[in-house]
Amino acid sequence: MSELHPVVAGVTERIAARSARRRTAYLERMTQAASEGPTRTGLPCSNLAHGFAACEPADKLTLRGAVKPGVAIVSAYNDMLSAHQPLAEYPARLKDAVRAAGGVAQFAGGVPAMCDGITQGRTGMELSLFSREVIAMATGVALSHEMFDGALLLGVCDKIVPGLLIGALAFGHLPAILVPAGPMASGLPNKEKARIRQLYAEGKATREDLLEAEAASYHSPGTCTFYGTANSNQMVVEVMGLHLPGASFVQPGSPLRRALTEHAGRRVVELTRGGTEYTPVAHVIDERSVVNGVVALLATGGSTNHTMHLPAIAAAAGIELTWDDFDDLSAVVPLLARVYPNGGADINHFHAAGGVQFLIGELLDAGLLHRDVRTVAGPGLDRYRGEPVLDGDRLVWREGPTRSLDTDVLRGVADPFAPDGGLRLVQGNLGRAVIKVSAVRPEDRTVLAPARVFTTQADFTAAFRAGELDHDVVVVLRNQGPQASGMPELHGLTPALGALMDRGHKVALVTDGRMSGASGKIPAAIQLTPEAAAGGPLARVRDGDLIRLDATRGTLEVLVGADELAARSPQDGPAADADWIGTGRELFTALRRGVGPADRGASVFGTLSTDGGPAPDSAGHGAERATARDPQEVTA
Known part of the structure; x- marks a missing residue:
């Protein structure tokens, strides 16, 4: 078993040290928020009756008791975002899966989901980043009714996944699983789309030429296939242990996608306090999993938006992550993927070449990921080497790929595209x-x-x-x-x-x-x-x-x-x-x-500082780290 890389270990220790006061206070709040039984049983009778009034009779009986869990479904479904359109059918399937596992799922709330692709260059884009905070608050509203023992968070794109997580971390005593929808099938190659965009900018292509290219690229339900923030979200949260293993890039509408979605409903019941493996999200997201998320981002050349989203998510868990941490990790994490705009391939090509499972295996074996973390699949990140497949109608995980099937898209640590994370x-x-x-x-x-x-x-x-x-x-x-x-x-x-x-x-x-x-x-x-x-x-x-x-x-x-x-x-x-x-x-x-x-x-x-007070301004950063980019000089 590979030892943890000294820079990865040092950065993690540094984050833990500067975060100690706030992280301890956060975990204490989450412990206080937890209870030995479902919180709803402590509600006054009128409150509880309101909470299950619209349920089926059998579900009402379940929610009246103090044994079986209630699960919140919080969804960013809408028809306008191709990535979120498949989520329309998820609540019914999840309710059935949770019920079969002995719980009751209720659709607790919807959150907004805007598309940056539609608002590009328009004034609506000026609401985009702020929508993350609105999503977090809407998630908080959905979970505030004290009816729930766990949560299923349905979202894919840009600010939506970070917002869902920030909101869920305010209820960090509850387990939470992120349930994705998967990418659309490959369309017009991204390089060709970029070529036509540039021709149009130079006046050498017509608007009709441009629209035809864009429509051939963004053509069906599912996430856009380039490696932007939406697909970076999926990569990062899977490596952080918040998805089921292998769930990120299975296409919508497939039998495997349906099986993974239904298993998420069953699995969240097992993670509740009344289940067999109580795993609150406050303990899934810790200093080690945050570093794992940064490493995954760097190893794949992911979206720069996460230099803001990951610090915001970490802060919601009482952890202070800085740009210095990204920079130091980037110096030692090799670039293992070439996915557009960092190459010609799209996310489906990456998945077919070995995908997240190969990537995690390589990074674990090189000591670049923390292995001893808690995940929604169980303890230890090695579980995420497994590739989900259907054995008849049964969902199982088999050993994932141990070599890349296309080294133009995905490589191992021994032969990276670049020695650092870019x-x-x-x-x-x-x-x-x-x-x-x-x-x-x-x-x-x-x-x-x-x-x-x-x-x-x-x-x-x-x-x-x-x-x-x-x-x-x-x-x-x-x-x-x-x-x-x-x-x-x-x-x-x-x-x-x-x-x-x-x-x-x-x-x-x-x-x-x-x-x-x-x-x-x-x-x-x-x-x-x-x-x-x-x-x-x-x-x-x-x-x-x-x-x-x-x-x-x-x-x-x-x-x-x-x-x-x-x-x-x-x-x-x-x-x-x-x-x-x-x-x-x-x-x-x-x-x-x-x-x-x-x-x-x-x-x-609000932001964090080591003493729990207001955070220092930008000029105050960097004193605790090395100034050189030589990996040998980067210390804790």
């Missing part, structure tokens, strides 16, 4: 940002060029079409952070920036916004904090200032003297509350005012 922390006199370099050529990772400053995507697009950017350039797009505009994703910049790069120019993007899993070949320093709207130095950058981005050395700086930069007045302030209206944005003003910085999870629920 995620960098860059910092300097502009602040701190993250950059995903797993899809960026080494020769493109350092850029020194004059800045061209924008405050809207529309202004950037106009300048590109007017030919004003046909030179080496660092595009600065500011006032895109959480306090300014809710931190919209900026996918729409990629085709034009890619076209400039293909013309032979040195190009980079620096922004306090985010790019998500669509980060591709363009070196993009994103989620810059402090953001311009909070007085960050980015607000003082002017057109023509030289900016140097060096992803290899981990630096980001504007080549302006400190005195001159400090003397400049901030430019281009964000929209006032009175102007931040339309598309429902005015309903989210309170969240905009209360949101924290990106490197603390961009959360409105």
Whole structure:
């Protein structure tokens, strides 16, 4: 059995040490919230009667008693999101499965689920990140009735899975299983879709050409097949032990998908306090499983959104995860997968090549994952080497693949695509940002060029079409952070920036916004904090200032003297509350005012510090870690 890698061990110890006070307090609260029997039995009779009034007679008898568990179903189902449309049929199947296992499942609540693909470049995207907090609160409302002994959380995409988990962790004394829907079948290859997008940006393809390509790519129920935040969610939570083994990437509508869904209903009953293996979610998500989630993200080149989502999830469990932890782990975790936008394959190709089971086996054998964790499948991550299959009508797990079936898509630790995880922390006199370099050529990772400053995507697009950017350039797009505009994703910049790069120019993007899993070949320093709207130095950058981005050395700086930069007045302030209206944005003003910085999870629920008080600002990070990226120098 492989020993744990010293950097993985050291980072985990560091997280545990800085989190000790808050983690202990959180676990004490969860212990107090737990009871020896179903909480609903302590409700006044009128309250309890309301809780089971609409149930079938047999289920009413079950819920009146103090022995059999009640299970909450919380779902992000809607017809508009292809990834969530399959969830329509889940509640009925889950109710039957829970009933067969001796419990009663009730649909406790729905949570919103918006699609970033639909809102890209629109004002609705400014609600996207805040929807995570709304989902968390809606999950809390669903579980607040004290009728339940466990929860089944139905969700797939972007903010939805993190929101469900944050909400569930407020009820961490309950077991919870995430129940996914799976990816759609492969359609138009992602590289071809990207090619047509770039042609359209250059005026060389028509809108009809573009729509035809997009419709051929996003064509049926199921998760979009590129490796964005939705599929990164599935990867991360499976490695964290929150899915059943092998559940992430089985396609909707298949017999195996149905069997896994039904087994989740039976399994959650076993995990309740009255079952055989009480496993509250507060103990599944601990420092070790959080590190496992980061490692899985890095090993597969996953979405940069998780540099915010994972800290926010960890904080909900009393754990403080920082960008320094991501950076140190990235230095020693090899890149084992090439899935678009980090390669030509889609998530179905990854799954067919060996998928999560091969990946977990490789990382465990290399000592890069914590093996001794609790999971919804039972103790120990080795269970997640197993591959689910149907033996007739019976769901069983067999030994998973021990070699990749396609080394262009998935490789072992001995022959990785890159020796590190491809995620960098860059910092300097502009602040701190993250950059995903797993899809960026080494020769493109350092850029020194004059800045061209924008405050809207529309202004950037106009300048590109007017030919004003046909030179080496660092595009600065500011006032895109959480306090300014809710931190919209900026996918729409990629085709034009890619076209400039293909013309032979040195190009980079620096922004306090985010790019998500669509980060591709363009070196993009994103989620810059402090953001311009909070007085960050980015607000003082002017057109023509030289900016140097060096992803290899981990630096980001504007080549302006400190005195001159400090003397400049901030430019281009964000929209006032009175102007931040339309598309429902005015309903989210309170969240905009209360949101924290990106490197603390961009959360409105508060952040952590080692003493339990307010978290330090971005400039206070990093004192406890090594400054070099040499793996031998990274210590606890």
